[in-house]
Amino acid sequence: MTTIPMTPTRSRSAVDGAAAAVRVLWKLRHDPAGIVLTLAAPVVLVLVFGYIFGSAIAVPGSGDYREFLVPGLFATIAFNIIPSMITMARDSGRGVVDRFRSMPISRVAVPFGQAAATAVYGLLCLLLMAACGLLVGWRIRNGIAPALGALGLLVAFQFAATWIGMFLGLLIGKEEVAGQLSVLVLPVGMLSNVFVPTTGMPAWLRTIADWNPVSAVAAAVRELCGNPTAPTNGAWPLEHPVVASLGWTALLLAVFVPLCTARYARPRA
Amino acid sequence: MTVAVVAEGLVRAYGPVRALDGLDLVVARGSVCAVLGPNGAGKTTAIRVLATLTVPDAGRATVLGHDVVRDAALVRASIGLAGQHAAVDDDLTGRENLEILGRMHHLGRRAARERAGELLDRFDLADAADRLVKTWSGGMRRRLDLIASVVVAPPVLFLDEPTTGLDPRSRTEIWTTVRELVAAGTTVLLTTQYLEEADRLANDIVIVDGGRTVATGSPDVLKDSIGVRVDVIVETPAELPAAAAALAEYARGEPEIDEAALRISAPVAGAAVTVPGAVRMLDAAGVAVLDVGIRRPTLDEVFLHLVGRRPRQEEAAA
Numbered sequence: 001m002t003t004i005p006m007t008p009t010r011s012r013s014a015v016d017g018a019a020a021a022v023r024v025l026w027k028l029r030h031d032p033a034g035i036v037l038t039l040a041a042p043v044v045l046v047l048v049f050g051y052i053f054g055s056a057i058a059v060p061g062s063g064d065y066r067e068f069l070v071p072g073l074f075a076t077i078a079f080n081i082i083p084s085m086i087t088m089a090r091d092s093g094r095g096v097v098d099r100f101r102s103m104p105i106s107r108v109a110v111p112f113g114q115a116a117a118t119a120v121y122g123l124l125c126l127l128l129m130a131a132c133g134l135l136v137g138w139r140i141r142n143g144i145a146p147a148l149g150a151l152g153l154l155v156a157f158q159f160a161a162t163w164i165g166m167f168l169g170l171l172i173g174k175e176e177v178a179g180q181l182s183v184l185v186l187p188v189g190m191l192s193n194v195f196v197p198t199t200g201m202p203a204w205l206r207t208i209a210d211w212n213p214v215s216a217v218a219a220a221v222r223e224l225c226g227n228p229t230a231p232t233n234g235a236w237p238l239e240h241p242v243v244a245s246l247g248w249t250a251l252l253l254a255v256f257v258p259l260c261t262a263r264y265a266r267p268r269a
Numbered sequence: 270m271t272v273a274v275v276a277e278g279l280v281r282a283y284g285p286v287r288a289l290d291g292l293d294l295v296v297a298r299g300s301v302c303a304v305l306g307p308n309g310a311g312k313t314t315a316i317r318v319l320a321t322l323t324v325p326d327a328g329r330a331t332v333l334g335h336d337v338v339r340d341a342a343l344v345r346a347s348i349g350l351a352g353q354h355a356a357v358d359d360d361l362t363g364r365e366n367l368e369i370l371g372r373m374h375h376l377g378r379r380a381a382r383e384r385a386g387e388l389l390d391r392f393d394l395a396d397a398a399d400r401l402v403k404t405w406s407g408g409m410r411r412r413l414d415l416i417a418s419v420v421v422a423p424p425v426l427f428l429d430e431p432t433t434g435l436d437p438r439s440r441t442e443i444w445t446t447v448r449e450l451v452a453a454g455t456t457v458l459l460t461t462q463y464l465e466e467a468d469r470l471a472n473d474i475v476i477v478d479g480g481r482t483v484a485t486g487s488p489d490v491l492k493d494s495i496g497v498r499v500d501v502i503v504e505t506p507a508e509l510p511a512a513a514a515a516l517a518e519y520a521r522g523e524p525e526i527d528e529a530a531l532r533i534s535a536p537v538a539g540a541a542v543t544v545p546g547a548v549r550m551l552d553a554a555g556v557a558v559l560d561v562g563i564r565r566p567t568l569d570e571v572f573l574h575l576v577g578r579r580p581r582q583e584e585a586a587a
Contacts, residue, residue, distance in 0.1 A: 012375060019372035026369070027360040030401060095356035099417070102320045104346040105373050 013106040020113030021120075024087075028121060038083075042073050042129050046136055049195055057196055063228020070138035071150075071221035072194030074126060075214045078158040079189060081165030082182040084118055088169025089178035097170070097264065107265035111166050119159040126154055141226030150224040153245050157217050160249045163256035170263045193238070194218050197230030210235035213248035220245040271298040273425055273456040274319060278328035280480075281314050288314040289325065290480035296458050296473070301451055303471035304460040307578065311480035312460035313353065316429045319458065320350045332425055349418030349426045353433065355410040356417070359403035363394055363413050366402060367420055374421045388416050392446055408439025415446055419455070426450060428459040432466060444470055464568040474568075478576045492565045495574045496521060499542055501533045501551065502560040509533065515554040519547075522574070531559075536566065536574070 028035060046069065054065040088111075091097050100110050130138075130151075140147045172178045191208055192198075192215040198206045209215055210233055219241035222229045230238075237244035274296035281289040289311045296302040304312050317323035319330055321341040329336065335343040357366050364385050371381025389398040394413060397405055402413065411431065418426060431447070432440040447470060451457055461467055467474045468488050476484045476491070484491060499519070503512050506528055513524045516535045519542050524535035547561045566574075573579055 015375050016373055019369055022372065023358070023361070023369045026365055027358065030360055030362075093354075095352040095354040096358070098317075098320075098322055098352055099350060099356045100373070101322055102345055102348060102350040103370075103373060104342060 013109040013112075016105040016109035017113035017116065020110040021117035022113075024114050024117035025120070038125060039128055042077050042125075043132055045073055045076075046070065046132060050136055053195070059197070059228050059230070064137055066137040067139060068222070068228045068230070069195065070129075070133035070136070071225060071227055072192070072218040073133075074129060074150075074154055074221055075157070075192075075218040076189040076194050077125060077129060078122065078154045078217065079161050079214050080158075080185075081161050081168070082185050084114070084162045084165030085169040085172070085185075086175060086178045086182065087114070088166045089172045090169075090175040092170055092173045093175055101265070108261045111163070111260055111264050114166065115159055115162040118162045119155055122158040123151075123155050126151060138227070139225070142224060146224040146226075149242075150221045153220055153224075153242070153249075154217065156249050157213070157245060160252035160256070163260050164252065167256050167260040167263060170260065188212070189214055192218065193230045198235075199231050199233060206233060207235075210238055213245070213252070216241050216244040216248055272296070273298040273300075274302075274330070274332050274458055276315065276319065276328065276330040279315065279318055279325045279330060280327035281311075281318060281323060281325050287480050289318070289328075291328070291482075292477060292480060293482045294458075294475045294485065296456060298456050299451070299454060300472040301447070301457045301459065301470050302473045302475060303467035304458065304475045304477055305462070305464065305467045305572070306460075306477035307462065307576070310477045312477060313429055314480075315477070316350075316352075316427050316458070316460060320348060320427050321345055347424055349421075349423040351411075351415045351418040351426075351428050351431060353429045355407075355414040357402050357410055357413050359401065361402060362399050363402055363405070364389060364398045366413060366417060370417055370420045376421070384420060388420065392416050392449075406439075408435050408442060411435060411439065412442060412446060415443060419450060422453070423455070425456045425458070428457060430460050430462065433462065440466070464572060468568045476572060476575055483575050484571075488568060489565075491571045492568065495566055495571055496536050496538050497542075497563055498566050498570065499535050499537050499547055500560075500562045500564065501547070501556075501558060503531050503533070504557040504559055506531060508556050511554055512551060512556045512558070515551055515556060516547075519550070536570070537563075 046066070050066040050069055054069065057065055059065050059068045101107065169178055172181065192212040193209060194214060198209040198215070201209055216237040219229060219238050223241055232238035272295055274294070276292055276294045279289045279292040280287065292311060292315055294302065294304065304315060306312050314323060318325050319332060319337060321337050321344050324338055331337065332344045333347045335347065337344050361369070367385035367388055368381045371384050372378065376384060389395045392412060394409065397409060402410060405413070415428065415431060432443050435443065447457055459470070471488065473485065473487055474491060475482055486494065499516060501512055501516065503509060509526055509528065509531065512533050513526055516524050516533060519537050520535035521538055522536045524533050526533050542563065544561055544563055548558060551558050551561070569579065
């Protein structure tokens with residue numbers, strides 16, 4: 001067998017991260033059904049909420065409900081941490097994480113590469129969803145620059161949220177358990193202004209919904225694209241949704257990147 | 270003897286459970302060392318400590334002279350690890366699995382691709398190489414996992430129960446792969462619950478129980494350490510008790526009686542018994558003997574003698 005000399009050099013993090021990203025993207029390539037499902041979910045949501053519930057939901061002002069709904073769905077999809085949670089739990093439970101940790105590679109680079117690949121995939125999903133949105137009545141009314149800003153904000157938010165998913169996946173460590181727990185992630189998206197304005201909610205619930213990062217991102221996209229917005233109830237994040245979204249993104253990154261990488265790198269059981 | 274791996278007094282507790290309780294071992298360079306013990310003996314924890322995945326509470330260990338705690342990065346550059354699970358991606362092809370690992374080892378795209386192809390050819394997985402691993406058999410996945418740990422030909426390889434749960438044919442294939450790696454100069458430390466695996470593969474065996482090293486040595490040294498065995502086969506079941514009683518005088522332990530085979534087997538001290546001596550003794554006791562043999566004990570008997578129970582209740586080794 002050809003012997004390839006090991007090079008105990010300093011880890012070249014970029015190479016490690018790129019390899020980890022390629023791993024995620026190659027897996028997606030083999031899973032067209034999974035991609036179709038990922039894309040179908042928001043389409044189904046648009047149909048169910050836009051046409052079934054939407055017929056009974058009035059948006060304050062004279063806005064169209066579907067134009068109100070689609071930006072909210074963007075935010076919900078950006079916050080979909082389930083795939084990264086399940087993937088990381090599977091890798092952890094099957095010993096893939098252990099193998100990587102026993103290799104001379106950067107321990108930050110691997111989760112970073114996975115998050116980056118997830119963001120790339122997320123960008124594609126968002127673009128496709130935007131096309132669907134345009135078909136059902138969503139519009140970009142403030143010009144292309146703010147809309148690109150909204151897209152950038154969504155991708156950044158998704159990148160940050162992925163770290164929550166990876167951290168939870170590492171904590172859980174078992175694919176099956178992660179799958180069962182994923183049901184609990186759904187209400188996080190519901191507890192927001194995505195589907196209905198928060199005004200009608202009981203006060204305590206409204207406070208939670210107003211401060212939900214998903215609400216801020218949904219409101220920011222609505223503002224940037226000139227879509228109907230919901231009353232802010234005087235809640236700061238909804239009054240300044242773009243700043244609040246950036247703030248939430250920064251906060252999530254500041255908390256979960258260190259937590260996740262520490263958990264990933266830590267020698268343990 | 271050049272030493273590849275050393276562990277001295279390793280201790281690692283999980284709450285009240287002391288998974289490692291003063292484990293010692295030494296692995297000579299270029300050899301295969303089998304850590305043999307029952308479930309829960311601390312085998313996996315030992316591998317995890319040596320592979321820098323777990324930090325020991327006490328004791329020290331080195332791999333090629335690098336301390337597993339202080340110089341973990343240097344240790345990682347010298348080892349390959351195949352754990353108890355097949356840590357390969359089901360959603361990638363075999364080739365892609367190896368290629369990704371090659372890239373992570375900084376081989377570069379082309380070299381990673383070439384190396385993946387070379388390994389798949391060499392270890393007879395080329396036919397399945399471009400199928401998703403989830404369509405592979407359990408034995409093939411474990412082999413891929415084993416190969417995945419040698420993408421950059423590490424000088425030291427840790428294998429945690431490489432054949433547990435595999436059918437006899439897959440087990441033989443794994444053994445062949447391990448032998449090939451050793452022939453290429455790799456030092457292998459593996460854990461196993463199978464006595465036959467240790468006997469067939471290992472130059473040295475470390476018997477562990479309760480997180481501690483109970484005995485070490487080559488299979489032959491371990492077998493010789495507990496003396497020899499006398500096997501007696503009698504004509505009828507009725508004669509078993511008399512034969513057992515006669516043998517008990519010489520035996521160093523309780524004679525084992527196998528009624529179906531009409532066989533009695535007893536450990537005796539090295540030179541205490543000769544075949545003619547045993548025949549005369551049994552004759553004097555009035556036992557009709559079909560066969561008397563003196564042999565070296567099996568590793569199973571060594572293990573039973575040292576640990577007091579078998580490593581696995583159902584001895585599944587083929």
